[in-house]
Amino acid sequence: xxxxxxxxxxxxxxxxxxxxxxxxxxxxxxxxxxxxxxxxxxxxxxxxxxxxxxxxxxxxxxxxxxxxxxxxxxxxxxxxxxxxxxxxxxxxxxxxxxxxxxxxxxxxxxxxxxxxxxxxxxxxxxxxxxxxxxxxxxxxxxxxxxxxxxxxxxxxxxxxxxxxxxxxxxxxxxxxxxxxxxxxxxxxxxxxxxxxxxxxxxxxxxxxxxxxxxxxxxxxxxxxxxxxxxxxxxxxxxxxxxxxxxxxxxxxxxxxxxxxxxxxxxxxxxxxxxxxxxxxxxxx
Numbered sequence: 001x002x003x004x005x006x007x008x009x010x011x012x013x014x015x016x017x018x019x020x021x022x023x024x025x026x027x028x029x030x031x032x033x034x035x036x037x038x039x040x041x042x043x044x045x046x047x048x049x050x051x052x053x054x055x056x057x058x059x060x061x062x063x064x065x066x067x068x069x070x071x072x073x074x075x076x077x078x079x080x081x082x083x084x085x086x087x088x089x090x091x092x093x094x095x096x097x098x099x100x101x102x103x104x105x106x107x108x109x110x111x112x113x114x115x116x117x118x119x120x121x122x123x124x125x126x127x128x129x130x131x132x133x134x135x136x137x138x139x140x141x142x143x144x145x146x147x148x149x150x151x152x153x154x155x156x157x158x159x160x161x162x163x164x165x166x167x168x169x170x171x172x173x174x175x176x177x178x179x180x181x182x183x184x185x186x187x188x189x190x191x192x193x194x195x196x197x198x199x200x201x202x203x204x205x206x207x208x209x210x211x212x213x214x215x216x217x218x219x220x221x222x223x224x225x226x227x228x229x230x231x232x233x234x235x236x237x238x239x240x241x242x243x244x245x246x247x248x249x250x251x252x253x254x255x256x257x258x259x260x261x262x263x264x265x266x267x268x269x270x271x272x273x274x275x276x277x278x279x280x281x282x283x284x
Contacts, residue, residue, distance in 0.1 A: 002034055002035055003070075003071075004032035004033060004034055004068070005033050005034060005035050005069070005070065005157065005158055005192055005193055006032070006033040006056060006067065006068065006069050006070075006158055006193075006195075007030075007031075007032045007033070007067065007068040008029050008030060008031055008032075008052070008055070008056060008065070008067055009030055009065050009066050009067070009068065010028050010029070010030055010064065010065035010066075011026055011028070011029040011030070011052065011055060011062045011064075011065040011066075011067070012024070012026055012027055012028055012029075012062065012063050012064045012065055013025050013026040013048065013051055013055065013060075013062055013063045013218070014026075014063055024217050024218065025046075025047075025048040025051050025217065025218045026048040026051060026052055026055075026062075026063075026217075026218035026219075027217055027218050027219045028065075028219065029048075029052060029065070029214075029218065029219070029220055030065075030220070031212055031220060031223060033056075033158065033193050033195060034193065035192045035193060036192055036193060037193050037209040037210065038181075038184065038193065038194045038195075038196065038207050038208045038209050038210075039193065039194070039195045039196075039208060039209065039210050039211075039212060040195075040196050040197075040198060040204035040207065040208035040210070040211045040212065041053070041195065041196070041197045041198075041211075041212045041214065042197075042198060042199070042201060042204055042211060042212070042213055042214070042244065042248060043213055043214030043215060043216075043221075043248060044214075044215070044216060044248060044249070045199070046216065047214040047215060047216050047217070047218055048214060048217070048218030049162075049197045049214060050086075050162050050163075050197060051218070052197075052214075052218070053160050053162050053195065053197050054162075055067060056074075056081075056160060056195065057077065057078060057081050057083050057160050058074045058075065058076050058077045058078045058081075059077065059083070061075075069081075069158075079106040079107070079154070080156055080157045080158065081156050081157070081158045081159070081160060082150075082151030082152060082154065082156035082158070082159040082160070083151055083159075083160050083161075083162075084147060084148050084151045084159065084160070084161040084162065084164045085147070085162050085164075086162055086163045086164070086166050086167060087167060088135065088140075088143035088144050088146065088147040089147050089150070090135040090143065090146060090147055090150070091135075092134065092135050092136065093134075094134070094135075095131065095132050095133060095134055096122070096127055096130050096131050096132070096133055096134075096135075096138070096146050097118055097119075097122065097131035097132065099135075099146060099150055100117075100118035100121055100122060100146075100149060100150055100153050101114050101115065101118045102150075103150040103151070103153040103154055104117060104118070104153055104154050106154065107154050117153055117154075117155075118153060119131075121149045121152055121153045122149065124149070124152075124183060125145055125146075125148065125149035125152070125179070126145060126179075127142070127145060127146060127149060130142060130146070140167060140168050140169075140172075141168045141169065141172035141176070144164065144165070144167070144168050144172075144176070145176060147164075148161075148164060148176065148180070152183075157192045157193070158192060158193050158194070158195065159193075159194045159195070160194075160195050161194065161195065161196040161197065162197045163197055163198055163199065164176075164196070165177060165198075165200075165203070166198075166199070177203065177206070177207065180194075180207075181207060181230070196208070201241050201244050201245050201248070202241050205226060205228075205237055205240055205241050205244065206230050206237070207230075208226055209225070209226055210223060210224065210225050210226065211223070211224045211226060211244060213244065213247050213248060221247060222247055224240075224244065226240065228240065
């Protein structure tokens with residue numbers, strides 16, 4: 001087993017509400033992210049998915065517990081991570097190329113190196129011809145494409161993505177998902193790992209090696225390994241999607257961590273009917 005790239009250890013977080021008692025959004029969350037894997041975080045609305053992602057990236061501190069990155073406690077923004085938000089995070093007064101260059105400031109590179117990196121990422125993410133455009137001149141899909149490119153410009157080891165395809169049309173989202181997976185698998189300077197938060201179960205099953213399912217209030221219900229080939233027409237993938245949806249929407253007490261859940265699920269697709277079972281990964 002390789003050493004974890006990033007670890008969440010017993011993360012708890014609560015927020016004070018006006019004229020109300022504190023609301024707990026995360027409760028004793030523990031799991032690890034290993035090199036060279038895609039991890040998805042799913043769960044019902046309000047279960048703390050986005051909050052967890054921000055804590056992993058050092059954007060906000062945990063209430064208790066800690067995040068470790070390569071064995072060191074994370075206490076501030078981590079320059080070895082890239083972050084993609086739901087809405088495009090671009091400086092509106094800068095062109096696309098200038099945004100790509102600004103994303104590299106923590107690296108302290110020479111001007112010519114910064115420009116070369118920005119141009120390379122622009123080519124990889126299909127932004128050639130848009131380098132001099134300002135964000136308000138771009139389509140929603142192009143804006144998010146530029147925002148994702150900014151997260152990759154400084155060659156991060158870990159990219160955190162908070163529902164990055166939610167606000168764009170499905171055709172563009174499908175293209176960006178495919179491009180992201182292609183770059184991660186075959187890119188020369190790819191991130192070691194990706195963590196993606198999503199409400200789209202089909203999306204994460206087609207991308208993720210492991211799927212962390214949160215329940216309310218912000219507790220891990222299950223962590224499921226996904227060894228299946230990424231084939232959107234696969235009967236097995238369809239069955240896994242259905243099984244995860246059942247867990248996400250189920251009511252009742254959370255399952256114990258580190259157990260094995262048999263997801264035996266008969267799903268008919270055309271004339272096919274198969275049964276699949278998956279072993280849950282230990283959340284420690």
